[in-house]
Amino acid sequence: MKEKLLAILSEACPEVDFETETALIDDGLLESLDIVMIVTEIMQEFGVELTVDDLLPENFNSVDVLLALIESRTA
Template identity: 70%
Template sequence: MEKLMQILTEACPGVEFDGQTALIDDGILGSLDIVTIVSEIMEEFDVEITVDDLVPENFNSVQAIMALIEARRG
């Protein structure tokens, strides 16, 4: 989780991630942020995230992003 938080705060400085549950639905993260975050996650966690994973439910909260990483780790 710490590694993920570091990626998120570096990719989107100024965004308060703690306690957020609608990062996409509320427009806090845009498509550019998502792609930057996903590229970092793939690099740092060595997982493959596909276009099909890029849905709001997977990026609305830090927990959801972590769950996606865990799922892709198999």
């Protein structure tokens, strides 16, 4: 699942090293508009339903945090 997520993220923002960055939002590496793009891809790829209330910056600070969000919706 992590590889698939990394592929989605890298396609949205090729210049960011998602494997090592842990403060994507705090460091300003991800824009709010990137989040929208990423969310729609995640929902299609993983078949999970994320809501507008999930679009909080803290849910997008690292691959692991985002992975936890996806897993909480697929459990």
